[in-house]
Amino acid sequence: MVPRFTPAARTGTALAAAAVLALALGGCGGTTKNSAGAAGSSAPVSRASADPDAPTKTGLTVAFLPKQVNNPYFTIADNGGKAALASLGETYKEVGTTSGTDTAGQVSYLNTLTQQQVSAIALSAQDPGALCTGLKQAMANGIKIVTYDSDTNADCRQLFISQAGAEALGRSEVELLGKQLDYTGEIAILSAAQTATNQNTWIGYMKDELKKPAYAKMKLVTVAYGNDDAQTSxxxxxxxxxxxxxxxxxxxxxxxxxxxxxxxxxxxxxxxxVKLTGLGTPDDMRAYVKNGTVQAFELWDPAKLGSLAAYAATALASGQITGAPGQTFKAGSQGTFTIGADGVVVLGEPTVFDASNIARFHF
Structure with a gap:
């Protein structure tokens, strides 16, 4: 069963404004703009005309290829996609590697899905460029490509479903920690893999945020990599x-x-x-907030992210959208979404969790 996400108060007005700005500029897609994708992407994907009034096709097969299949975060996200596809009358499947850094394995699964001629693929990329050859081959064979959570180069997919505005996420992480430290002291970043596109984009904004006068007494000493492996981290x-x-x-x-x-x-x-913040799930972090190890952290609803990716993939495969900026599509109870620059769709603002509200959330 997909864990249920209970609504709660959002972050402050500054974060909200940043998230809106990120949406207007294209959120976190695969370009050098406010994005979670790779810098320097080449020409955009060729897009034919769309028919927004076309009926939603049924019987489509949409495959989810996450960065890591045994990662609880992706289990929640992909189950959100599964539930959305079931409501639409489509077929869901999930494949992938058990390692968050096995890019060769991810390429292999991608090639297999292309051979199987699935209708669409929802991919969270381990590397921004390594999968591009396979993704372009898939698109040449008529398979629709949606990235979610972690993007590729923008010319290697039709859409990127971004968790939230990349700039808002990166800057708010620094802001959360700064408040806890009274804006003084040495800090470090513990990231996932060195090639993770979303991580690297957020870290870029963190470093830029730290240049502001308010953080003059805070110093980033290093970025470490745990490869999304619990023991390594x-x-x-x-x-x-x-x-x-x-x-x-x-x-x-x-x-x-x-x-x-x-x-x-x-x-x-x-x-x-030593203060700790970042992106976590309430269920994982509840005990640490309760005992004071962690004061505050943030995240979006992973199930809604996977659901949005599924709706987007179905709309693409049905010919209702092509991924062009300005097009809109419906995502069930989540409402209507507009495609931004470089084919980016932003889920929304993250939520800050602390002792005052974490009991209301379960995922």
């Missing part, structure tokens, strides 16, 4: 605190990383002394 957290004895805070913009870092801090002398 745990060990990286331990290593950060050994290498940087004056470390005051950690940002981990990955659900696997923040949980592993919280586990380490919770059982160490640094519990309550």
């Amino acid at each position: 745990f060990q990286q957290t331990q290593g950060l605190l050994q290498q940087y004895p004056n470390l005051k805070g950690i940002i981990s913009p990955t659900t696997v990383g923040i949980k592993a870092a919280a586990q380490y801090l919770d059982g160490s002398k640094y519990q309550g002394k």
